[in-house]
Amino acid sequence: MPVLTRGELLSRYADRSSSKYVERAVDAVLQGRVKEHVFLPSNHAVYTVVGRNGDEFIDSGLPFCSCSHFFFSVMRGKSKTCYHLLANSIASEWNLATRTEFHDEEFPYFLKLIASDLLARQGDKEDKDNSEPSDTGPR
Ligand SMILES: [Zn+2]
Numbered sequence: 001m002p003v004l005t006r007g008e009l010l011s012r013y014a015d016r017s018s019s020k021y022v023e024r025a026v027d028a029v030l031q032g033r034v035k036e037h038v039f040l041p042s043n044h045a046v047y048t049v050v051g052r053n054g055d056e057f058i059d060s061g062l063p064f065c066s067c068s069h070f071f072f073s074v075m076r077g078k079s080k081t082c083y084h085l086l087a088n089s090i091a092s093e094w095n096l097a098t099r100t101e102f103h104d105e106e107f108p109y110f111l112k113l114i115a116s117d118l119l120a121r122q123g124d125k126e127d128k129d130n131s132e133p134s135d136t137g138p139r
Pocket of ligand 1 (some may be wrong): 056067080
């Protein structure tokens, strides 16, 4: 599958969120910040997106993201998605996630790293600006 240019990706996903978030998502994908952590031999995968404040833990199936935009806006129905989840769906569509393999036994250690990264944060100014008019359509 040919990989699209940044401009092509931006226009392709323009309707998924506000232009600011689509741009952030596309840049995260193109900079290899969508990470697929595959644990073997179980073959279970955990996804993270490296943002301004470290790794965000995401689950596109639920969906869930550990960023504060998700917590304050998406969970309240004010936004459809955060840019991490959008980045993850773009990356999986074009097979652009950065894959890293681990042994299943490393999983507890991996979770500890993610958790300590999350706990080390002092809020998240960037993602708290959730006054996004184009993102807050009526439900
Ligand atoms: Zn997020």
